[in-house]
Amino acid sequence: MHISEKILAKVETLKKTLIPNDVHVEVTRNYGETASHKVSELMGHLGIAIVAVTILVMLAMGWRGGLVVFLSVPLTFALTLFSYYMLGYTLNRITLFALVFVVGIVVDDSIIIAENMHRHFHMKKLPFKQAAIFAINEVGNPTILATFTVIAAILPMAFVSGMMGPYMSPMPIGASIAMLLSLFVALTITPYLGFHLLKVKDSEEHKEEQGLETGFIYKIYKKIEQPLLDNGKKRWTMLGVTFILLMISMLAFGAKWVAVKMLPFDNKNEVQVVIDMPEGTTLERTAAATQDIAQYLKTVPEVVDYQSYIGSASPITFNGLVRHYDMRGSSNTADIQVNLLHKEDRNLQSHDIAKVIRPEIHRIAKKYGANVKIVEVPPGPPVLSTIVAEVYGPDYNEQVRIADEVQKILINTDDVVDVDWMVESPQTEFKIVADKEKTMLNGIVPQQIVGNLTYLIGEHSIGNLYDPKSNDAVDIVMKLKDGDKTSISDITDLKVKGQSGMVPVSDLVKVQRETLEKSIYRKDQKRVVYILADMAGGLESPAYAILGMDKKLKNIQLPAGYSLNELYMNAPKDESDYTVKWDGEWQITLEVFRDLGAAFLVVILIIYMLIVGWFQNFKTPVLMMIPIPLSLIGIVLGHWLLGAFFTATSFIGMIALAGIMVRNSILLIDFIEIRLKEGTPIKQAIIEAGAVRTTPILLTTGAVVIGAVVILFDPIFQGLAISLVFGAIISTLLTLIVIPLIYYMSEKDKWLKNEPVVIKAEPDSIEENLKD
Numbered sequence: 001m002h003i004s005e006k007i008l009a010k011v012e013t014l015k016k017t018l019i020p021n022d023v024h025v026e027v028t029r030n031y032g033e034t035a036s037h038k039v040s041e042l043m044g045h046l047g048i049a050i051v052a053v054t055i056l057v058m059l060a061m062g063w064r065g066g067l068v069v070f071l072s073v074p075l076t077f078a079l080t081l082f083s084y085y086m087l088g089y090t091l092n093r094i095t096l097f098a099l100v101f102v103v104g105i106v107v108d109d110s111i112i113i114a115e116n117m118h119r120h121f122h123m124k125k126l127p128f129k130q131a132a133i134f135a136i137n138e139v140g141n142p143t144i145l146a147t148f149t150v151i152a153a154i155l156p157m158a159f160v161s162g163m164m165g166p167y168m169s170p171m172p173i174g175a176s177i178a179m180l181l182s183l184f185v186a187l188t189i190t191p192y193l194g195f196h197l198l199k200v201k202d203s204e205e206h207k208e209e210q211g212l213e214t215g216f217i218y219k220i221y222k223k224i225e226q227p228l229l230d231n232g233k234k235r236w237t238m239l240g241v242t243f244i245l246l247m248i249s250m251l252a253f254g255a256k257w258v259a260v261k262m263l264p265f266d267n268k269n270e271v272q273v274v275i276d277m278p279e280g281t282t283l284e285r286t287a288a289a290t291q292d293i294a295q296y297l298k299t300v301p302e303v304v305d306y307q308s309y310i311g312s313a314s315p316i317t318f319n320g321l322v323r324h325y326d327m328r329g330s331s332n333t334a335d336i337q338v339n340l341l342h343k344e345d346r347n348l349q350s351h352d353i354a355k356v357i358r359p360e361i362h363r364i365a366k367k368y369g370a371n372v373k374i375v376e377v378p379p380g381p382p383v384l385s386t387i388v389a390e391v392y393g394p395d396y397n398e399q400v401r402i403a404d405e406v407q408k409i410l411i412n413t414d415d416v417v418d419v420d421w422m423v424e425s426p427q428t429e430f431k432i433v434a435d436k437e438k439t440m441l442n443g444i445v446p447q448q449i450v451g452n453l454t455y456l457i458g459e460h461s462i463g464n465l466y467d468p469k470s471n472d473a474v475d476i477v478m479k480l481k482d483g484d485k486t487s488i489s490d491i492t493d494l495k496v497k498g499q500s501g502m503v504p505v506s507d508l509v510k511v512q513r514e515t516l517e518k519s520i521y522r523k524d525q526k527r528v529v530y531i532l533a534d535m536a537g538g539l540e541s542p543a544y545a546i547l548g549m550d551k552k553l554k555n556i557q558l559p560a561g562y563s564l565n566e567l568y569m570n571a572p573k574d575e576s577d578y579t580v581k582w583d584g585e586w587q588i589t590l591e592v593f594r595d596l597g598a599a600f601l602v603v604i605l606i607i608y609m610l611i612v613g614w615f616q617n618f619k620t621p622v623l624m625m626i627p628i629p630l631s632l633i634g635i636v637l638g639h640w641l642l643g644a645f646f647t648a649t650s651f652i653g654m655i656a657l658a659g660i661m662v663r664n665s666i667l668l669i670d671f672i673e674i675r676l677k678e679g680t681p682i683k684q685a686i687i688e689a690g691a692v693r694t695t696p697i698l699l700t701t702g703a704v705v706i707g708a709v710v711i712l713f714d715p716i717f718q719g720l721a722i723s724l725v726f727g728a729i730i731s732t733l734l735t736l737i738v739i740p741l742i743y744y745m746s747e748k749d750k751w752l753k754n755e756p757v758v759i760k761a762e763p764d765s766i767e768e769n770l771k772d
Helices: 002-017 031-087 093-123 128-159 164-168 170-197 209-214 216-230 232-254 283-298 350-368 396-411 436-441 446-457 488-492 542-547 585-615 620-624 627-642 648-677 682-709 718-752 763-771
Strands: 270-276 303-310 333-340 371-375 387-392 416-421 428-434 460-465 474-478 495-498 501-504 509-515 521-523 526-535 564-567 578-584
Touching: 002 031, 031 093, 031 170, 031 682, 093 128, 093 170, 093 648, 093 682, 128 164, 128 170, 128 585, 128 648, 164 170, 164 585, 164 648, 170 648, 216 232, 216 682, 216 718, 232 627, 232 718, 270 283, 270 350, 283 303, 283 333, 283 350, 350 371, 371 416, 387 396, 387 542, 387 585, 396 416, 396 526, 396 578, 428 446, 428 488, 436 446, 446 495, 488 509, 526 542, 542 578, 542 585, 578 585, 585 620, 585 648, 620 648, 620 718, 627 648, 627 718, 648 682, 648 718, 682 718
Parallel strands: 564 578
Antiparallel strands: 270 333, 270 371, 303 333, 387 526, 387 578, 416 526, 428 509, 460 474, 495 501, 521 526
């Protein structure tokens, strides 16, 4: 941002001193401004999330409770930003998203501590200081455990490998640091603030313990949960419905109700049109095709301006880093940089605009025999193309034939567009060989012919032109007109001076026509033919296009004794057989989802070990972890309702939600066991625990939801927001209902035998029994 500001300031200075008044300077790309806008937008989202969470707590606990939570957030974030500084992180989109991501999570510890202090202060069973200490001790241990389960859910994502690793790692690292610091604040600063701000005046009546059964939440919770606890049939029906919903959610991916994709396209203010004319096309022909496409772009309402680069490379872009657009300098290549209206000033997203303009641009390109691709800014690490097929084999010509077949298959595959391959068209080379006998008879040496032709075909400086008003000299270049050297006959008609005068070159040489050898690409020292394609349509994930290829590839005819193998991760070890290896976005998708899946398994194992170590029990942790799969119901439902892809950020949200939902289970089951140890019957303990813990659980869930809602409309991180919002809501509701039922079914035999048996009988019967 600072560099772009300095450049623009320098341009303004040059306008006053060096740039003439009739020269118009226009900024075509300013990524500093883009970065500044993103940072400002995220800072706004961060502020909105903090205020919204504070209002939520105020509604539940009053303005004093809201103030306690509100003051804990800037303290946590200040310490987190200091940690960023110590780790060498900068404030960028990813690190700021980590803060937005944890807004609803870092307040959870403070909410739980403050809410329990608020509850005990209203109970007035102990003096304020003792009540504060008792309240903190009551929820302190489960809060510490719950915080570490959330960290255990988030931190393993920092170990994602490949190109996405450095891109994603600041988020789990930053979020984990924020969680540790939030725990520190919740156990030190929040109790101090709560003690001074949450005190209840003596004149206020107490509402809690003695009036628990008359409370609104208690009545609602008992009305829902008691029939399920008392009636085994209803209990099993509830569990059966939950299980069916979970199975439907898992089947949604296979049925393509929810499509899987690496990352959705971001809403950028630019697209790029990449034009490849047939090899050997003149610069004038390439320019004509480019101008024709540019004229169409002028008619598109969302296009602000464009810049054409014909026969020369355009300034390097994010895509160009991997696709080597800086090497596009041939007469048959051109690029058009298309700048769009700011995203706030248009209804269509940049990806939708690309889909709209693609058919007409392809129609124009077809007239010129050009291959044209609409290239968008990648949402994640840049790749050679969305779909890349690499063909390996023992014979290069056969590789090219197989690649051509693969290219035809891709062209006829739904949602696959802009198919191309990196195989040069046949090019003719003319060799001019001097006839030694004829040259000797004319008194001409072969070097003389070579020198003259080189001089006439090329460009040569013959002097300088000096202008008194300019400090720089201008070269004077002599060359033939382009129209005078368009064919080999134009060259051989040139004349060379001999003993008897000027002699045509055609009388002195033989012209040999040959086909040039094609460039051969190699990857890890193996010959490879690349086929490239993009995705646009209903299912824009390369996964669905690639996974349906195996049957089609089997129909490709091969030489006797060979087979066509298909690989998805690693290249073949040798070239003894023919192989199609899929790369591009598919490779990154596979690597990221593989690593996130492994991280998810590690998360579950670590959370289980933490809970086992804390409760000294192998069965209870399993009950506490049941909300993890239940969150999938809400996650899938949310993606289906909004028509969104299940992306890598969706998976991140799902993993993070595992720790958050286990936190709720810990708080619920821990309180049930506290009541049981006090001698409360198991059913009553469950009802009381649910009623008492519903408020903090709903508050922490509400904080998570509100913190995620502010990023719900960000194209890249929408999946994360959907997972957190819908997953948290559905999983929390099911946790409050299903977890107590499963706990009751698991532990009832242990606790019911210790409960006193109550016998209801008429007074007369009692007297008779006593006599007996």
